[in-house]
Every structure is written in structure tokens, then in C-alpha cells.
Amino acid sequence: MNEIASFIIAKYNYWIYIVLMMIGLYAMIVKNNLVKKIIGMNIFQTAIILFYVSIGTKRGATIPIIYHGHGDGSHAVHATDYINPLPHVLMLTAIVVSVATLGVALAIALKVYRRYNTLEEDEIFTQIRRK
């Protein structure tokens, strides 16, 4: 029992990212409202970013900015002292991509609204079918 508990605690970030991802996925699949879908999409993306950031963490390490930035370089830098910077870099890019996708998705949602005067998918389908 204890083992299971420690097993869960040891990876709880990873569990939560899956929960978030599934929340996003659920919104994207089930929700009828286009804006809700977009929110779901963003939650989905953020969950993945959370996953990456979780990869980067390191016990007993600090943020990846070197202490003696302006020193003479005589201070040896130990890899164990700093958090892994690479996932952060990747996720900066991913955040940018997500905001870009958000912009385009909202633009399309506006166009949908402009044409069908609603954001509900089922109402749009009935309008399409009626024609």
C-alpha cells in the first residue's frame, strides 16, 4: 500500500497532466460551442506544456540562470545545480504556437459566427441541412 502511495506521489505531476489533457480532449470532442472547443484545445496544449516542464524539473536544483553571470568564469558550473533548460526552451516555442493557433481558431470562429449567427455546432448543422 505504501509502495503504491509513494509510486503515485513520485509521479503526481504526470498524473495531473493526463487529467488536464483529458479535460481538454473531452471539451474538444463533446462540447457544442466553438469557443468552448477552443478553450479545450488550449487546455490540451497547456497540459502538454506542463508535461514537458515536469520533465525538466530536478530535485535540489535552481532556475537555469547562472549565478555569477558577470564573474570571471572561474566558478565551476555543475549540471546538478540547475534545472534542465531544454524543455523550457521547447515550451516557449510551444506556447507561441498555441497562441498562434488560438488566434487563427478564433478568427475562424468569428467567421462561422458571421455566417451562421451562432456558435453552437448543432444549430449550424441544422442550418446547413435546411439548405
Next chain:
Amino acid sequence: MTQHLPAIIIVVPLLSALLVAVFGWIKKTICFVIALPAMGIVFLSSIVLFYKVITENQPIIYFLGGWSPPVGIAYNIDHLSSLVLVLISGVTLAHLIATRQTVIEEFTNKVSAFYTLYILFVTGLMGIVATGDAFNLYVLLEIASITGYAMIGMNSGRAYLACFNYIIIGTIGACLYLLGVGYIYLVTGSLNMLDIASILPGLVDSKVVPAAFIICMVGLMVKMGLFPLHGWLPNAYTYAPSSVSTLMAPLTTKVMIYVMVRVALYVFTPVLSFSVIKPGNGFTWIAVAAIIMGSLMALSQQNIKKMLSYIVIAEVGYMVGGLWLGNRMGITGAILHIVNDAVMTLCIFLAVVSFSSYKKRDKLSDFQGAFKEMPVTAAVFCVAAISIIGVPPTCGFFSKWYLISGGLAAGHYAFVAALLFSSLINMVLFFRIIEIAYFEPFSDHHGKKHHVKIAEASPGLLIPLIIVACMLIILGLYTDELVTHVISHAIPAEIV
């Protein structure tokens, strides 16, 4: 300067996109003038790269930023990617010239924005093919996707909703790929494909590797529109502006399949992909379902573009199935079909655009009398149709030959049967159109001469169209060279 060619194929279009974006505000007609030489340079550079890779018989690796991998990002242009680079740039060049008039008609006052997105889209695809970094691939994938969404959404009517679905589903696909890369990174600590490939075989016991594999593959399958994850594809291609669907249909799915080939063979290595994880049989069955369902759905369509979209779905099944047969023949067939299908799809879509250059022809019944009015387009259409059906000497036959051989060698008879079934359905599909276009409106028994005025599309569209149609036959006749000099080197030696 030739050592910098890998950078040039990306930088030149990128710069030209910026130029188009700026000068497009000043003068609309200048956009095409900038885009054409840029794509020409890209095409020539790709050919030079292709030639270099073949003659030197080793991949060209280019360190971006001067950092050697795995620290930095590297371009890895080997036989496979150089082939696909030539394919993409060639298809784009032909398409760019062919649709000049259509673009002006469809995007009256947003031509410059369109061309910018267009070039960025192609840049993204070129980058996807050239890159040797798993994460870089994701970024480029998103460039291609976002520009693609925008271009598809720029049509009236149902395009919006189709495009919205495409965005949602496409994002899921791309994110799943990203997640898969994250899993790989978690267990290997690397992002460079070659580096990953050297580490992964040591991790066969980990459960994370199969999970990463499945997640990556599902993501890519969503992106390529493999049945049953194809939901976005038919509507997106059908309702997109015709100058966009003619570009996206040949390229997007094919590049995604290229990525699948690359990830399967060069990231996960054949050992993992075909021996340890062994998804092959399951994936091939999915492909069989895709082929059959795609063909049947195509049969029930009345809209020509929708019908072609479903054929695209079936063709995706061909390639995925061929890849996951896991033998040399099948993979050769899959790669060959990437090339052939891109050209075939371009040809058939352009022919449809050409048919509707004076009169909108969406429904199958709109094609009445089309052959009499446009004999040249009709001939091209027939060549493309024959190629898609798979009749020699057009190229479609030869890739099908390899795929069937692969299926027989692997003992996967259902796949073979599905291929043959789809060929037959394709024959029915195309001859249904040809019948309408050729026979109707009916004449009296001895068909006294109807004087139909020949109204061909503009030469700007016709000439690229004819060239593409000739390419179908030329590619077919040069299959041997292509296979022995290029594709056989692109497949790792351990695959038999």
C-alpha cells in the same frame, strides 16, 4: 556555396514570403513575380541537393547555427528526404504557375497575404522533410498547419466549419506528436533523430517507448487523415478554395506519410518498429479498412472534389499499409507511392480546376459536354485517372505493383485484395465521370455534328497541366532508376 544549399531551400522562400508581405501592400501583381523565382530557386536547389546526395551516396548534414547535433539542430538530407524535397518543390512550382489566374479570381484583394501564406506553407513542408530534429519538425508542422488552416478557411460557405474542425483535429494531431516527442525525450534526453535512433534500441524493455511510438503514430495518423481519423479531410478539401485544395491534397498527406516513414525507420529504427513493438499487422488492417472505406465513400459522392478527397483517403491507406507490411517491397511501394500519388493528385485536381475555369463544375452532372469543350484537359484528366486506377505505363501502376508484391511477400492477402478492390472502384469512379463528360448531352443515334465551341483553359494553366501529365508517364518509365538509385538506399539495410 553549395554546402549551404540546405539552408537556402528554407531561407529563400522565407525571405520571399516577407518580401511578398511587404510589397503586396504596394502592388498586387508583384506577389507572383516575387514568388515565382523564389520557388524556382528552391526547385533548382533541391535538384542539386538530390543530385549531390545520389552521386556522393551519403546524406548531407547541415548544422544550423554551427552547433553540431545533438546540441544544435541539424538538417539531415538523405536519399529519402532529398527525393521528397524535389517532389514538393516541383509540385509547388507547377501549381504556382498553374493557379496564377485562379488565385487572382479567388482572393481579389488579399492576393499578397495569400501568397505569403502559400510560400510559408511550402517552407514548412520543406522544413519538415529536411529537418533532422524531432522537435523542429513539430514547429515546422505547425507552420504548415496554421498557414493551411488560414488558406482553407478563406472560402465562403461551409469552408468555415470544415476549417474549424480541421483546426481542432489538426491541433490534436500535432499535440499528440509533440507529446510523443516528449516521451522520447523523457527516456532518451535527446531530440536529434539520429541520436535518438542510437539510444532507443537500448531501451526495448521500457513501457514508455511503445507508448511514445503509439502516441506519435496516432498523432501523425490524425494529420494524414487515415481512416478512422479522417473526419476533417473531405470537407476541408472540398470546401477549400480550389487553388488551395489543389496544393494541399497532393502535399499535406504525402508529407505526413513521409514523416511517418521517417519516424518509423529513422527514429524508432526498424528493430523497434517492426520487431519489438510490432504494430505492423494492426496498422495494415487499419490501412485495409481505410482503403475499402475510402473507396466506398468515394463511390457515394456526387461532388467531384469530395469524391477525390475520399480517393486521397484511400491512397493514404495504400501508403500506410505498404509501410507497415514491414518488408522491403512494401516500404519501397509506400515511398514510391508518395511520389507518384503527389503527382497524380496534383494532376487530377488541376484538371478539375481547369474544367471549371469558365463554368463552375462541382457536381458530377456538371461535367456534361466537358470533353467536347476542353479536349486537352480531357486527355490530361484521362491520363491521371488511368494512373490512379493503376494501369501501365503510368506511374500509379508501378507503385501499386510494389505494394501488391509487398503484400504478397508478407502474406497479407487482405491488403492485396483491398488494393485490387480499390483499383476497380477507382475505375468505376473515373469512368462514371468520363461517361458523363464524354456522352452527355446525348446525341441522336448517328450523332450529327454538334458544333461545340472549344473553350480550353488559359495556357498558363494548360501547360503545367500537360507537363504534370507527362510526368506521370515519365515517372512510370523511370521507376527502375528511382528504385535502384534512390529508394533502395533510403530503406535501412536491416529490412529485407
Next chain:
Amino acid sequence: MIWQLDIIILSFVVICGIAAITVRDLLGAAILFGAYSFMMCLLWAEMGAVDVAFTEASVGAGVSTVLFVAAVFRTSRRSKD
């Protein structure tokens, strides 16, 4: 890293996420999404990813929310689900 804080924020994140997709008022959903992003940003800052947190704060909680609000303003606040 303080795991208690970590868990508290994580639970907030999940709550905000669920709330954002369940409220029927889209403007509310947009604001809740902003809150979600902000919680996420806190979480990342707490995990040591300062640059990512900074970006999320400015993009996710800032501009994204504004864009959502703008879009909702131009369409409708009503949502059936």
C-alpha cells in the same frame, strides 16, 4: 519546490480547467481560462521554469484572455453547454 504548494496549485489548475469548460457564460469561461493560465504560470514558476512562467503569464493569462474576450464580444456570450 515545495510539494504541498505544488499540489494545491495543481488542484486549482484542475478546478479552473473543469470550470472553464463547464460554465455556460462564455465571458466567464474566458476569464476562468485566464485564471487557469495564471495558475499554470504559478505552477511553472514554482517548478523553476521561470521563462516559461513569464511567457505563460503574458500570453496565456494576458493576451489570450483578451483575445477570447474580444472574440466573445464580437459573437455571443450564450452557450448551451
Next chain:
Amino acid sequence: MEMIESIKPLLAVLISVVVVVPLIIISRRPNTREAWTFVAAVGKFILVASMLPVILDGSEITCTVASVLPGLDIAFRVDAFGMLFALVSSSLWIVTSVYSIGYMRGLDEHSQARYFSFFALSLSATIGVAFSANLLTLYLFYEMLSFATYPLVTHHQDIEARRSGRKYLLYIVGSSIALVLPAMIITWQLTGTLTFSPAGILGGQASPAVVTMLLFFFLYGFAKAGLMPFHSWLPAAMVAPTPVSALLHAVAVVKVGVFCILRVLTGVFGIKLLADLNLGTVVAVLASITIITSSLIAMSQDGLKRRLAFSTISQLSYIILGAAILSPKSMTGGMVHIAMHAFGKITLFFCAGAIFVATGKKYISEMAGIGKQMPITMTAFFIGALSVIGLPPCGGIISKWNIAVGTLETHQAGFLVVLLVSSILNAAYFLPIVYKAFFCGPEETLFPDKIKEAPLWCVVPLVVTAVLSILMFIFPQPFLTLAKLSVGTLFINP
């Protein structure tokens, strides 16, 4: 045996493809256009004939065009059997093109440029099939022929033409994709080659079950041969203009089908394999069934062209039967029958066309007394019928005789009975037409008693082919020699 590299086979194939270009360009000037067709036809015949002496010497001509797959070329090889077939089709093209000119002008048909272009393409494909050195090349030209003849079959572009065209393509292309293609690939997988060899390539490479399966795939896959039950496209295709029907039946399409089957039987399976597995008899039985059934059906047809069509179906199976008996004599007979039947049947079709051009009649019941109006045509018809039935003094007897001798040689007398019965049936459905035409007076004055033949362009070809049919009886040497040469190579080591 000597192999000679030469580009001639390729030229012979290409000449009629090339001629399409001027045909399209000058489509507005009928005279020049038809001159081009004629020139191409004669040129093709000369090219083919120029290879004849070499072949008669016992050599073979080869020509490799392109290597399309590793180990698989598009290649030509002219051997005696191919030569025989090429000779028949190229010589008949000349006649047919002359006839076409008369027919098309006589009826003032539309889209004549398209018609002549696709006609030329079909001939290219036919010669390509005749000269192909391997199964892939054969398949290529086979498919090319299917698509090139589609616009010819559906030339009228009306609803009926569409229905028949649909049937035509579905049977021919469908069967070739669904059956021949996989069979070809399986063969390639098993043997690693597709090049025809006189000894066969499948021998010892596959289990009997697989061989049997492949045999059926090929037999029914080449649906152009009209082996029942894959025959019903042929009567449907009768909506085509008569020169096309003539081409379809006598020269290009159906003969290509049986040629392909013979090629596959001899070149892929090999006589020895077929004999060992006793598959020859199976094929022969299938062919016999087709012969008898279609002859019976033919008797009940009133449409002249439909009757001829069913007659063709039964005659084609003679050729397959001849090959399937697996004796040198009958094989020779089968091969020669390609030529003999071609001349006989084309005469019959030309006659049917000439009747249609002159009187507009399509049905046998309307033709009582027509012999008085069109004596030349009906005489030619009589000669053609004799040839097809297999009575002297026409060529048909030579091939049938050989097949019959073959059945006796191999002690398969059952098939002799089939031959005899079907000959009687042939007579039963042809001779009444002739009898009615000449000796039955029309009930009413349907035909005025003055002679009104079809245009000269139509009459001359049918006279020529009728005369040739008789000459075949007297001088069967060229074809007989070729067939014997070919059979000689096949039976070297039985």
C-alpha cells in the same frame, strides 16, 4: 536460334502512335487525314513484313526499350507466333482503314478524327501485344488496347453506347486488374522473371494448387478472349460502328485475348507443366463448353452482328482448344486459326456493314432476297461463312483439320466430336442466311430488283478479304510455316 537486336519492333509499334499527331492537327481536312491513316497502315505492314524473312530463317528479333522495374523491362521480342499475329493484324489494318473511310463517309459519322486516331492507337497496342517479350509488356499493351478501343466502341455516344461501353470496360479492364495483375505479380514473386520462355517459367517453381489458381486467373483475366462466362461484353460491344466490330473481332481485341492466353500457356506455364498437371484437358473442356454453348446461342440471334459475335466467341475457343490439346499438330492448327478466322470473320463483318450502309438493315429476318440487290457482298459473305464453318475452298479448313488431327494424335476423340458438332452448328446458323438472301424472294417489294451495292470503298475491302480467304486455302504456307516454326520451339523437349 539467333537473336538479333533491332529497333524495328519498336518502330512498328510506334508508327501508328506517331500518326495520331498529324491526325489531330489536320482533323479538319478529311482527305489528308485519311491519307495519313493509309500511309501509316501501309508503313506498319511493310515494317512488319520486313522482319518476316529473318523470322522465317529461324531467328528472333529483340528490342529492349526501358527498364521500368529492377529486372523487368519493357521489351519486344519477335518470334514466329508473334510475327504471325502481327502479320494478320497489320495487313488487315490496311483493309479495314480503307473500309472505314467508306463506311464513315457513307454514314457521315461525327468525330472522324477521333475515330481514326484511336483506331491507330489500337493497332499500336495490338502489335505491341504481338511483339512483347514479357508479361509486363504484354499487360501494358493489353490495357492500352482496352482503353484505346473504348472510344471506338462507344463512338455513337448515345445511351446504348454508354451501356455497352460500361459493360465492355467492366469486363475487360476489371478482369485484367482483378485477375491478371495479381497473377502476374504472384508469378513474378515465385519465379523472379516474367520473360516468356518456350519451356515456361513456372515449371518447378510453384505447387500444383498455385499453378492451377494462376491458370484460372490468367484464363479468365484475359477476358478479351471471351471464354464463358466472361463473354457477354462482346455482343454488347456490337453497338460500335461496323469497322470497329470488324477490328474488334477479327484483328485486335478478341485475337489479342486469345493470343495472350496462348502466350501465357506456352510461355509462362510451358507445355510440360500443363501436361504434367493435366491442366491442358481442363482448359480444353472449358473451351469446348464455350464452343458448343455459344454456337447454340448464335442460332437464336436475329441481329446479324450479334449472331456474328456469338460465332466469334465459339471460334475463339477453337484456338484455345487447339492449344490446350497440347499436341504439336493442334497447336499449329490453333495458331493458324487466328489468321484463318480473322480473314473469314472480317469478311463477314464487312458484309454486315456494307448491308447496313446500303440498306440500313440490321436483322437477319429483314434480309430475305438481299442477295439479288447486293450480289457481290453476299457472295463474299458466303465465302466468309464457308471459311468460318471450315469448308473448302476456304482457309478455315486448314486450321480445323490440324486441330482435329491433333485430337486424334493425343487420343482425345471427345474434342473431335465437339469440333464436328460445332461445325455443323456453324453451318446451321450461317448457311440459312445465305440461302435466304439468294433464294427467298422478298414477301413484299422490300428490295427493288436493281443492283444497289454499298460504296466502292466498302465493297473493295470485302472482296479483297474474301479473295484472301480463298487464297489462304491454296497458299497457307506463310502462316503455316510460322506456326510450325513456333510450335517447333515449344515442343523441343516435351
Next chain:
Amino acid sequence: MKKLGLIIVLICGSLMLYGTIDFPDWADPSSPASTHLSPYFIETAMHDTAVPNIVTAVLADYRGYDTMFETTVIFAAGLACFFLLRRFQRRAPDVNLFRHMPTGITLRIKKGGKVPVDSSEFERIDSIWVPYDLIIKTTCRLLIPFILLFALYVIAHGHHSPGGGFQGGVILGAGIILYAISHNLRAAKARIKERFDAYMCSAGVFIYVGTGVLCLLMGANFLDYSALAPLLGTDPIMARSHGILIVEIGVGIAVMAVMICLYYNLSSAGRQDEGL
């Protein structure tokens, strides 16, 4: 549909949970991710590029190529938004609202009525009436310069502290957006015109790509900033540091412009007439 979706989601979730069982423990310093590549970055980034913020160094130099495309993505998004939404046909609104500044009285002028365009006393307001809020306007006016200043600091100080071109660019854009919200869209457009904004988008990306091309022309690989040393008059390591700054500025400009473009188009549904 809801139940089906829930089932799909649960299945996916459980499959993914299964996949995580073999994960290295969270925050484990000996996981492959922390031992394979990242030690190189942590230990040598400072030597290679003279940038203490390793994230910035990796972002703009080691993986600068990614970042270039990141900028291109955002550029594409701005352009896409413009492409999809922008409507050029100027349809005069049926009703124009004008507020008389000194008194706060609102005039409602129907189509065809005389419009006080050039008057300094009248101000056009959006058709969805917003009360005249002096406090918000004044506060924002006071805040915005500091926001912009901070943004510039974030861009420039990205080498030493969290931040960089992207964050700074977003804040710059946010400052303008705040101005547009607190006043109105037309006022913001008067400051930053649409065309200028579009040029800035391209210019930002161009700075990035151009730097890379410059490196190419100097004979080094694409984006290898050390080749810029002769131009900048420094040693190659400092050249990398400066190169990073240059591209960060480019990123900042592009991101700012795109954020503004997104806001302009989304808030006005493409008319760019009346905003939020």
C-alpha cells in the same frame, strides 16, 4: 454523444496512464532527460555565448532555428488572422455616435447626417455605448509608458533574467492593446496604423532571418552568430551574445506587431472600425 466522448476520453486517459508507469520519477536528477543533453547546455552555455540565462542562450542560439520558425509561426498567425477576417469594403454604419467632450452629451447621427469629423470637441464613440470613464483613461495613460518601458527592459535584459524577445514583445503589444481598450480602436489605429503594423511584422521576422543570412554571407553556417564578430568588432563569443540580442529584438518587434494585428482584427471582426 456526451457519454461516448467521456468513454473515449477515459479510455485514452487510462492508456496514457499505463504508459507513464515506467516513467522516471518526477524531478529525478538522474533521469535521462537531465543527464544526456542538458548538462552540456548548463555547463558550457556561459562559455559559448556569454549569456547567463541558459534558456535564452539555448533558445536564441543553440536552437535558434526553432525560434526563427517560432517567430514565423506567430507571423503566419497574424497574417492568417488578417487574411481570414479583414473586410475592406467600407460600409458606413447606419448610426454614428458622437460625444461632445466638454459636456459629455452624446449625439446620435443617422446615415446621411452631417458628421463632425474634424472637430476637436466631438469624439466618435463605438455603437455599443460605453460611459465616459476618465479614471480608466487617465490611469491607463499613466501606466502604458511604464508598461512599454518594462517591455523594453524585458527584451534587453533577457540575457540575465527571465524574459526575452517574446515576452517583451507580448508586453509591448499588451501595452498598445490596453491603450486600444481604454480609449478605442480608432485611437489606437491612429497611433499604430494597420499598414505600419504589417510592416513591423515582416520587419521583425526579417531581422531574424536577415541576421541568419548575414552569417551565411560571412561564410559561416546559417544563424552562426560568431561569424558576425568582424562586423560587431568583438570576439566570437561576445558576437554570439550580441547576435542573440539582435534576434531577440527582431522577435520582440514581430510579436508586438502580431499581437496588435490579432487584437485589431479579432476585436472588430475584421472591420477595424469599432473595437472592444
